[in-house]
Amino acid sequence: MARSSTALHGQLLDSALRLFAQHGFRGTSLQTIASDAGCSKASLLYHFSSKEAILTELLTPVGREAAELDARLTDLDGTDAAVTAVTGFVDVALRFRRELKVLFDTLPESRPMAVSGIEGIDDRLVDALAGRSPDPRQRVAAYMALGGMFVTSAADLHVNEELLREEMIRSALRTLGRGSD
Amino acid sequence: MARSSTALHGQLLDSALRLFAQHGFRGTSLQTIASDAGCSKASLLYHFSSKEAILTELLTPVGREAAELDARLTDLDGTDAAVTAVTGFVDVALRFRRELKVLFDTLPESRPMAVSGIEGIDDRLVDALAGRSPDPRQRVAAYMALGGMFVTSAADLHVNEELLREEMIRSALRTLGRGSD
DNA sequence: GTGATCCCTGTCCGATCGGTCAGAACCGAC
DNA sequence: GTCGGTTCTGACCGATCGGACAGGGATCAC
Numbered sequence: 086m087a088r089s090s091t092a093l094h095g096q097l098l099d100s101a102l103r104l105f106a107q108h109g110f111r112g113t114s115l116q117t118i119a120s121d122a123g124c125s126k127a128s129l130l131y132h133f134s135s136k137e138a139i140l141t142e143l144l145t146p147v148g149r150e151a152a153e154l155d156a157r158l159t160d161l162d163g164t165d166a167a168v169t170a171v172t173g174f175v176d177v178a179l180r181f182r183r184e185l186k187v188l189f190d191t192l193p194e195s196r197p198m199a200v201s202g203i204e205g206i207d208d209r210l211v212d213a214l215a216g217r218s219p220d221p222r223q224r225v226a227a228y229m230a231l232g233g234m235f236v237t238s239a240a241d242l243h244v245n246e247e248l249l250r251e252e253m254i255r256s257a258l259r260t261l262g263r264g265s266d
Numbered sequence: 267m268a269r270s271s272t273a274l275h276g277q278l279l280d281s282a283l284r285l286f287a288q289h290g291f292r293g294t295s296l297q298t299i300a301s302d303a304g305c306s307k308a309s310l311l312y313h314f315s316s317k318e319a320i321l322t323e324l325l326t327p328v329g330r331e332a333a334e335l336d337a338r339l340t341d342l343d344g345t346d347a348a349v350t351a352v353t354g355f356v357d358v359a360l361r362f363r364r365e366l367k368v369l370f371d372t373l374p375e376s377r378p379m380a381v382s383g384i385e386g387i388d389d390r391l392v393d394a395l396a397g398r399s400p401d402p403r404q405r406v407a408a409y410m411a412l413g414g415m416f417v418t419s420a421a422d423l424h425v426n427e428e429l430l431r432e433e434m435i436r437s438a439l440r441t442l443g444r445g446s447d
Numbered sequence: 448g449t450g451a452t453c454c455c456t457g458t459c460c461g462a463t464c465g466g467t468c469a470g471a472a473c474c475g476a477c
Numbered sequence: 478g479t480c481g482g483t484t485c486t487g488a489c490c491g492a493t494c495g496g497a498c499a500g501g502g503a504t505c506a507c
Contacts, residue, residue: 093484111292115465128485130466190371207383221425225433226440228423233441236413237406244402252406258440259407260414274454296495309455311496 090147094132096122101139106183109190110140141200142255147181148200162217164263170213171230171257178238179250186239207231214261223261230260275313282320290371291321306334322381325369328362329381336387341390343398345444351394351440352411359419360431367420388412395442404442411441 087238100121104113115136119129133139154173161169178185188200214227236259242249281302285294296317300310314320335354342350359366369381395408415438423430439445 109290109292111290114463114464125486126465127467127487130486131483136465221429222433222436225418225423225425226437227432228418228421229434229437229441231414232411232417232421233410233412233414236416237409240409240413242406242409244406248402249406252403253410255403256407256410256441259443259445260410260437262440262445264440264443280477295493297493306456307495308498311452312455382488 089200093122093124097124097132098139098143102143102183102187105140105143105187105190110136110187140191141189144184144191144200146186147177147184148203150177150181151206152202155209156201158209158213161213164216166213167216167261167263168258170210171234171254171261173258174210174231174234175238175250175253178234179246179253182238182241185235189235189239197253216261216263226261230257233260235259274303274305274309278305278310278313278414279320279324283324283364283368283419284360286321286324286368291317291368309401321368321372325372325381328358328365328369329384331358332387333383336384336390339394342394345397347394348397348442348444349439351391352415352442355391355415356419356431356434356438359415360434362423362425363419366416370416370420376395395438397444399440407442411438414438414441427433 097118101113101118104121106116107113115129116126118139119126122129133142154170154177157173158166158170210231211224211227214230215223218224234253237249237253255264278299282294284373285299285302288294296310297307299320300307303310314323333359335351338354339347339351346351391412392405395411396404399405415434418430418434436445
């Protein structure tokens with residue numbers, strides 16, 4: 086027995102991500118994760134100090150990328166801000182589909198933020214998507230686009246990945262009234 | 267004590283809906299609901315045979331309306347189907363904002379369907395939103411529109427209700443490439 | 448009065464949860 | 478060999494979960 090430490094660690098993260106995405110954070114027990122990864126619950130808690138710690142480690146990468154996108158958006162406005170926000174979000178969302186699903190499932194509970202640096206990022210994203218416009222109609226459209234990208238990336242449409250990416254971006258821009266057509 | 271039976275029953279439904287929407291189904295215990303409604307857990311279980319029964323009673327109305335919309339869509343296609351699906355969905359979604367949030371939170375877990383008559387309604391909605399087109403791009407756009415409407419209705423934007431409704435419909439139609447502009 | 452019925456509750460139950468802990472099993476270094 | 482450190486586990490713990498159940502009051506008909 087005794088895999089090379091990091092091996093089981095990664096295996097546990099894999100199992101946890103899949104199970105969290107499928108049954109939610111609350112709906113997945115430590116025992117289930119451990120069994121899926123082929124070890125004991127006690128072994129899981131040797132690698133991770135708590136259930137929350139697993140979540141944090143899972144969501145840290147997407148948190149980092151989100152923060153980067155956030156930073157890129159700060160000094161943009163108008164169409165530039167909207168287009169950058171759309172393409173940036175779609176890219177991140179499609180790269181972290183299951184993570185985003187877990188994040189979405191976890192957000193409503195105002196738990197002590199498992200992933201740092203993304204507090205209020207949703208408001209800033211909506212602001213950028215709206216092209217910094219204070220028009221409430223633009224804000225609603227921005228929310229529609231954001232929600233659409235979120236849900237669509239989390240769902241698994243049986244569609245070619247590149248086509249999905251392109252059409253998500255085109256759709257979102259149409260939603261915002263900034264479509265080229 | 268001893269309220270008129272139906273009074274406590276309704277009070278419990280109120281509390282449950284609010285708490286389910288706020289903390290999720292799993293994240294809300296029977297004790298919490300009972301305390302919020304000002305009675306004992308045993309009393310709650312006198313009015314409802316189980317936790318699942320509360321969920322069913324909460325989601326039945328929105329299930330009925332969804333089924334009606336579903337029926338109205340069957341013999342429509344093209345722009346008619348898309349427009350009817352958008353306006354119908356927005357109307358239902360805004361009338362049952364918290365219920366929809368609970369439904370969304372509850373869906374991922376493949377629990378024995380608490381609300382009947384809506385199996386596979388999402389696929390049929392996407393089909394209608396896509397105007398019955400088999401084009402995968404239209405299907406992606408349909409999913410974007412559906413997700414946008416879903417999330418936007420569940421979120422609470424501080425926006426005038428009628429403006430919200432109008433702009434959600436306009437945004438969704440733009441997403442589908444059927445905007446008037 | 449005395450039942451019968453309805454509403455409500457205190458108390459208990461088994462299951463499951465996240466988490467702890469002492470120690471077994473394995474490892475390379477010596 | 479054996480020693481020290483790392484990896485892993487069975488057994489256990491307190492808390493909380495959804496739910497069962499017997500009985501206490503209140504209200505009615507008679």
